[in-house]
Amino acid sequence: MSMTSAFDVRTVANRYAAQLLLCCRQNPIHIKYSMARTVHAHMIASGFRPRGHILNRLIDVYCKSSNLNYARKLFDKIPELDIVARTTLVAAYSAAGNLKLAREVFSGTPLSMRDTVCYNAMITGYSHNNDGHAAVKLFGDMRRDNFRPDDFTFTSVLSAMALVADDEKQCQQMHCAVVKSGTGFVTSVLNALVSVYVKCALSPLVSPSSLMSAARRLFDDMSERDELSWTTIITGYVRINDLDAARKFLDGMTEKLGVAWNAMISGYVHHGFFHEALQMFRKMHLMGVQEDEFTYTSVISACANGGLFKLGKEMHAYILRKEAEPTPDFSLSVNNALITLYYRCGKVDEAREIFNKMPVRDIVSRNAILSGYVNAGRIEEARFFFKEIPDRSLLTWTVMISGLAQNGFGEEAMKFFNQMRLEGLEPCDYAFAGAITSCAVLGALEHGCQLHTQLICLGHDSSLSAGNALITMYARCGVVEAANCVFLTMPYVDSVSWNAMIAALAQHGQGVQAIELFEEMLKEGIQPDRITFLTVLSACSHAGLVKEGSHYFDSMCGSYGTTPGEDHYARMIDLLCRAGKFSEAKDLIESMPFEPGAPIWEALLAGCRIHGNMDLGIQAAERLFELMPQHDGTYILLSNMYAKEGRWLDVAKVRKLMRDRGIKKEPGCSWIEVENKVNVFLVDDSMHPEVQAVYKYLEQLGLEMRKLGYVPDTKFVLHDMESEHKEYALSTHSEKLAVVFGLMKLPLGATIRVFKNLRICGDCHNAFRFMSKVVKREIIVRDGKRFHHFRNGECSCGNYW
């Protein structure tokens, strides 16, 4: 082999260096990566060993392409890596989020080789990966080992401290160290110090204003200030919720710094002052302050959160005009905000169109689209989209879990929650809220309680969203007291919490208490929303409070400026019909500002069923058949109306109609928890030993009841015309099997909780009322969205039946 001259080596090295430089210029990272790999392959083929800045550049590109394993294979084994290469590796590994690798390289560097810069890189690594404590500790080690911290060190360690500092003493100690080190005049160090004070101002242990004034004094004494100095003070005021001080500070600024204005605008958005945020933007525009993607994202988010869709669209048009050729960075954040704007105003397809056109997308874009599908109830698309997301974040899972739960897919939501944990993600309070909601949907009280315990253990018990989910869960599982306990012990509540608690009382027949709670809510100055009114109207309906219901319905448009929607009208019709006030119900329907739709007729039919108002009921059913001929609920309501009057031939006609029109009687399934074991009942399982046992018990019970003289007077026993077991006292719906199973297993006085995947029908309702009296147990049945509580022959429920 011929000796290569020094001259040749230099030429080759220069050529490679030039090639690498070329491929690193203005290319997306994956292109840089593949170009660098090609150059590298040439080096290997020609026997050239990269060193010095060529090696560093290669390391940089490989690491940034997040192909860490490949980078490791190439570089970790090189024994003679110099301190510069090692520092590059440390910085690159930690920038890619892999602290473990960074630490390995750092620890593998002997003390004699280390310098301040490599400590700085490691401290920054910790700081970037949110490990403030480790950064501060390494800073201590560094000083112990006699390395002199410089201005870079202080800037990094202070920004790490801003993650964890929570008392004034720590701030002052660091302040002293800065002064002693002689870096106390460096702007970046002082900025970082100010932000530590600002962070401390948020700690519950201190007085925010005193820490904030310390930060402000530091700022006032600075000899040189840059953009960041101003911005830090503004965000400080914003964070301690002193928006006026922030605004005053900004107004006093002589320089026109876009970043500072951005901080102010986002502060307003954060605290819900959307109009103020937009006003700031207008002023900024008029004064000619530089706008950028941060400005636009905040402003669009103000429109999205404030429901100002028209303005939002105008902003969209304005941005398109202004930024003819946006950079990928610009369009990423702005488009993400736009996606949110569009799906929030119900235009998921427009949002998706923006997503499709985006040059670069990230996890935020994907999560936003996923939320769009979920919020629109387009679960099938959400499932598909979720599957295609490669880099699922905690939020991705959370959106999916709560989306499934809210759309009634409780079991699937639970599966996702468990899967997420299996993949090593620790659920946040929102994820818990989703899982708890799925327990509410399933009526899984035991599981819900377990989640409640875990929530407390993980310190999420003061969470608003989890608390709201717990109220609903306990209420849906029949434990109103627990719901109330959660409501009373929550540190912060919002209108959702109030709504949930009012609904909890209403669902359990405590209509009067529900109204009282509503009045209390008004006294506390909480603005009722459309959901509140829906809940209050159904509370009135269940408690038979016609006068109060009408009053609240009227006050909705009057005092609270909300327009009643079709659902509100439907509740009013329900209220009036339950009270037998059919002519008033008819008047109300005629006075409606829109054509009555299905919910209105359904409420009317249900009311007619209760009072046996056949003519009107049949009219309502006819309208429903026109509007939605395939909806099984209408047929069930109608047949129950006939059944109640003993018109069995008409019942049979309705059943025939159902068969003729191909409306399937869905296979019902019920389940009951006894001694922590879940027992599932399907009507089709008649040969199952457990079901056989139930039949046997049922037979005995039937005999007993006949002996007591109950059976001959009860029409419901014969109602299920298709049952093979009609000779028994109770016909064989799955929920009845479950209840009877409960009677067999649970002692007198116990509460039997049954959950059903379909609506329970009229004869079951009668049967349970009757059973709760005869067998002296409380029976709680949950079906779909409704709740039935049977006690001593009475039923309180949020239900038409």
Add this chain to the structure above:
DNA sequence: GTAGGGTTAG
């Protein structure tokens, strides 16, 4: 070879 902020998803 190393540093500091303002934004977007529930």
